[in-house]
Amino acid sequence: MVDANVDEGLGALVFALAASGPSLAALVMWLRYRRTDRMPKQVTWSWGWPLAAVVLGCAPPVLAALLMGVDGIPQHASSVIAGAGGPLGALAYTLIAGPLSEEFGWRGYMQPRLRRYYGRIAATVVLGTAWGLWHVPLFFLNGTGQHDKGLVSLEGLLFFLGLFPLTYTILFVSERLRGGVWAAVLLHAAWNLSEELIPPLSSTGLWVELFLTTLIAISVGLLWRRSPQPQLTASQ
Template sequence: MPIPETAAEPRPAGTTPSGRFAQFGLLTLALSWLPWAALGVAGVDVGTGAGQLVFGLAASGPSLAALIMWLRFRRERRRPTTITWYGIVAGLVLGAVAPVVAALVLAGGDPTVLGWHAVTVTASVGGPLAVLAYTMVAGPLAEEFGWRGWLQPRLRRRCSRTLTAVVLGTAWAVWHLPLFLLPGTGQHQTGLVSLGAAAFFVSMIPFSYVIIYATERLRGGVWAAVAAHAGFNAAGALFPAAGDLAAMIELGVMIILAAVAHALGQASNKSS
């Protein structure tokens, strides 16, 4: 008498790649969106006082979610990678290019105007170290260990660089959505229903491709992503170019950078 086949045991929840992606996404949204929603309902200005502290902790949602996932699946094997200093420097430079170019164009090509503003802003916040600390913590360190440290390498096991940039950039853009509704944020000043907001959301995709180039091709690792994000934030703070036109210029420059990174990658593939 033949022995009947037994059904395969179901995998525990969260052990498949798609399950882990879903867990990471839900954790990120819960850690960020719930506190932001509470601030919005309470009508708290996130630019000052306790609101600023709660906002900053919630902004760390992606990196905190990655930490939880690493702790839960700490037995997951990861191949050691070599991180290069030039990849990190390239990330910093690439991230700063778009806002600086936008500011320079809108300033009529006069770097003196931008220079004086940068000096004034630096002095007002307590010097270069204060600028560095703010631009590193508010965004780069709070987010990148989640987006580029945890999510990007796992997407890359299944997707091309281009598709990874599209998926990750879209998730990154959606995560920013509540900031357009919170008073005290730069996104709130831009306005959700505006050309600047549309440019901001779309720019997350080419920016993600540029970061992939710095982290993978130039082997900068997650620290190249931190540097690129910090460079973008610092350049925007020191050389501001507000308005829809500036946002469109930044988007255009970011698309050009992504196209150049793609071309260099293709040329490298052919030569190897």
């Protein structure tokens, strides 16, 4: 496949669809089946799940950078924020490009329906695989982080592997902590923003990040096992 550019022509169209496709698809499915496929609401508003979502989303990239002794974090973060038009611009872009445009599809629609038939691990594998496949076209678009990694590379492999523990952690905050799709949006945004504000990690740093992501997923899984509760479904 020939590389396209994310800022122009067909590349811009593909990028827009890749960014918003899951949530748009969820909207279409909800409009089509809203009378026959009703899902109980999940969200219980509290300070617990927003705080957990932010901490769990930020922790792997930030801790990996600190453990690897990455230099120039303040300068890099300042440059990224300035390039986005300031803090509000960086926050708005982070929320829209990924969290809001994807999570109503992945965690708002697909996840609770998978959980009707599958346990937590099986649902994580199915959803993590779908999430990864959806990102494949981005590896062929100049200007995306995926293109910079390369599809057939160690960085590309670690990107796909990291989606599975991250999917499980999002399941935890959205279902177990009753944050619903909004907890998924918040954790996704925290992860993306942390990744952007930190200079690119070395190959070793990416392995450390994957290890930390997996460790967090295992930890919340053990916590979930010790304090189970009835299955919940994401808010629409």
